[in-house]
Amino acid sequence: MAGIKHPVTPDGRYFVVKGKLWRLSNPDIEPRARVRLVKALMDARRAAKDAKNAGDRDVELEAHRRVDEAKRSLGERGPVWWDDGAPDYNRHAVINTPYAGWYAKARRCG
Structure with a gap:
């Protein structure tokens, strides 16, 4: 890969x-969608880091929620993306x- x-x-x-x-x-995942989702993931990770450094726990929690959302959309978390029952x-x-x-x-x- x-x-x-x-x-x-x-x-x-x-x-x-x-x-x-x-x-x-x-x-x-369609290539354009993948690019959009990876950008959203990276933006959320940066936001989480910035919020943590600033000591803003509420913003940090929201950024972590966005990280999780992006990872689920990419198939890295949540239900598996394969369909063979493994x-x-x-x-x-x-x-x-x-x-x-x-x-x-x-x-x-x-």
């Missing part, structure tokens, strides 16, 4: 950071999932 600097599971559902799986965005392993330790063998091999080869 372009732009990802971490191992990506063979099915393209997760990337791994420090041994933990993180769900990727839905690859079926469970969601988002935020699970990769060694405790069916991806453990793949990850062990990827680490040896990487």
